[in-house]
Amino acid sequence: MDFLQTATRNLFFTGKGGVGKTSMACASAIRLADRGRRVLLVSTDPASNLDEVLATTLRSEPTAVDAVPNLWAMNIDPEQAAGEYRDRMVAPYRGVLPDAAVQSMEEQFSGSCTLEIAAFDEFAKLLGDAQATEEFDHIVFDTAPTGHTLRLLTLPSAWSGFMETNTSGTSCLGPLAGLQAQQELYKKTVEALSDGKRTTLVLVTRPEPSALAEADRTSGELRVLAVTNQHLAINGVFQATDASDPVATAMQSRCDQAIASMPSRLKKLDRTSVPLAARGLVGVDALRQLGVDRSMSDLTAPSEDHTIAHVDNAADSVAMDSLIDTLAAQGHGVIMTMGKGGVGKTTVAAGVALALAERGFPVHLSTTDPAAHVAATIAADQIDGLTVSRIDPEREIEAYREEVMRTAGAELDDQGRALLEEDLRSPCTEEIAVFRAFARAVAEGEDRFVVVDTAPTGHTILLLDSALAYHREVTRQSRQMPESVENLLPRLRDPNFTRVLIVTLPESTPVHEAAKLQDDLRRARIEPFAWVINQSLAPLEITDPVLSGRKAHEKKYIHEVLNQHADQTAIIAWQTTPPTGTNGLRELFLVSTTSG
Known part of the structure; x- marks a missing residue:
């Protein structure tokens, strides 16, 4: 890993869920410690598995990792920090404001923005205060703040009284409102991040x-x-070692094409390529091998874990068509695919929509596919009974921004408008804007199937619920609510009208993030219908040693989904050709299994 040759004091690893940033952070910290450097490894990931990976019970303060001299690690729990922060902010209003208003405030402080800012608050104490970490040579963070959070924290008006009087109802101003006292610490933290x-x-x-x-x-x-x-680390680069394995050769081809066509801005960055690991990266010995050239003898597939070998029995059950038959039995309603970015929820939604249409049902597929490839290829084939529309997040966000700036921003000064404009760039704003388009689509489910590939999180649903309750508390006239809004929440919570498919990958982070998503949905009184484990090697015949190792490693996470999280589960095989177009989507469900 080239960036370790002249490693800076602070190393931040950032990336979407499931790309391997925790493994990369751990491997880097171990390599630096093995050189005799004193290293502190810090995770602010709510689903952190540092304890499992390092075989060490960690706390919220530096703990020595016995297997690696010179290495200390700690888990910062942003959810606990966010909960404590939420309690501090809401406590003064309990018993003063109506219960509905307090509930609305609590949910406002339960979103991803509060979590991110609380996490930033915790690691700012490590990065911005040099004395707090002066005993260490390197600080390695396996999670980094987003650009939105950093921009928000650098605006001077973020520390003014504007936030205390803001009534615009936007997404991140509330969570930020209690942090003015730490302005100087945050300033030093942002400066440290930009210092190469x-x-x-x-x-x-x-x-x-x-x-x-x-x-x-x-x-x-x-x-x-x-x-x-910045430094680019491409994790999981695959090179086939068995040319007779069609899955292996197809995977290498797709990998090579993706790297060759990467965005031009990334091509200009210094780059490290890390080979796809044959085994799970749990334990110090495995992490020491990350990115190291291996001989063929090292690539032998690990032995089977007989405690979970029964997962293979799922391959003998009915394919995913069975799950779609169950969905089709209702005759109409809303089907939502939910999951983190990159797990394939758009592709699964398109496949479900196509399968329902080919069973003779009228179907409307509402997609946010940025390139519109899925929507365009299906629409071009003009499948009977299937209509496709694309929710354009940028257009929805822009319309929402204009509306908020025209109303809430009308009476603000320049600094106040600057802060409001930045707040409207947040991930929360995108979710709210897309939610409005989503609400329009849901109403069509009374007489047809509506398949939506991007759905509101449990937090957004609860935020809407508490806002409606607060509105009723203020107006005492619920009849003023539009009928579509009044009916939206009951429809989403009706298991006979709305079916939620949680899409994940057979890997640690995607499964754990999907479990958290399910918890959020249950808070909003929505029970998922099924889980879909996408891009699995488990149903495939494989001879390549690296992929055989990956296939065996999947079992742990498939077993976890089957036995801990889902009432019923479908497993979709990794595709040798990208599942695009009607033919590709038909192939998607041919090699798949269901288990319940």
Whole structure:
């Protein structure tokens, strides 16, 4: 890993869920410690598995890793920090404001922005206060703040009284409102992040178009803030070692094509390529091998874990058509595919929509596919009964921004408008804007199937619920609510009208993030219908030693989904050709299994 040759004091690893940033951070920290450097490894990931990976019970303060002299590690729990922060902010209003208003405030402080800012608050104490970490030579963070959070924290008006009087109802101003006292610490933290002599920001990605596009977006956001000290790490680069294995040769081809066509901005960055690991990266010995050239003898597939070998029995059950038959039995309603970016929820949604239409049902597919490839290829084939529309997030966001600036921003001064404009660039704003388009689509489910590939999170649904409750508390006239809004939440919570498919990958981070998503949905009184494990090697015949190892490693996470999270599960095989167009989508469900 080239960035370790002249490693800066601070190393930040950032990337979307499942790309391997925790593994990369751990391997880097171990390699530096093995050189005799004193290293502190810090995770602010809510689904952190540092304890498992390092075989060490960690706390919220530095803990020595016995297997690696010179290495200390700690888990910062942003959810706990966010909860404590939320309690501090809401407590003064309990018993003063109506219960509905307090509930609305609590949900406002339960979103991803609060979590991110609380996490920033915790690691700012490590990065911005030099004395707090003076005993260490390197600080390695396996999570980095987004460009949005950094921009928000650098606006002077973020520390003014504007936030205390803001009534615009926008997404991140509330969570930020209690942090003025730490302005100087945050300023030093942002300065440290942009100082190339002290800090390197490693953009971790996979050799896949969607992951590379996300890395490019992050790179651009950070460059706007003068954080140009970036290094690209492409994790999971695959080279077939068995040319007779069609899955292996297809995977190498797709990997090579993705790297060759990566965004031009990424091509200009210094780059490290890390080979796809045959085994799970758990344990210090495995992490020491990350990125190291291996002989063929090292690539032998690991022995089977007999405690979970029964997962293979799922391959003998009915294919995913069975799940679609169950969905079709209702005759109409809404089907939502949900999951983190990069797990394939758009592709799964398109496949489900196509399958329902070919069963003779009228179907409307509402997609946010940025390139519109899925929507365009299906629409071009003019499948009977299937209509396709694309929700354009940028257009929805722009319309929402204009509306908020025209109303809430009308009476603000220049600084106030600047802060409001930045707040409207947040991920929360995109979710709210797309939610409005989503609400329009849901109403069509009364007489047809509506398949939506981007759905509101549990937090957004609860935020809407509490806002409606607060509105009723103020007006005492619920009849003023539009009928579509009144009916939206009952429809989403009706298991006979709305079916949620949680899409994940058979890997640690995607499964754990999907479990958290399910918890959020249950908070909003929505019970997922099924889980879909996408891009699995488990149903395939494989001879390549690296992929055989990956196939065996999947079992742990398939077993976890089957036995801990899902009432019923479908497993979709990794495709040798990208599942685009009607023929590709038909192939998607041919080699798949269901288990319940």
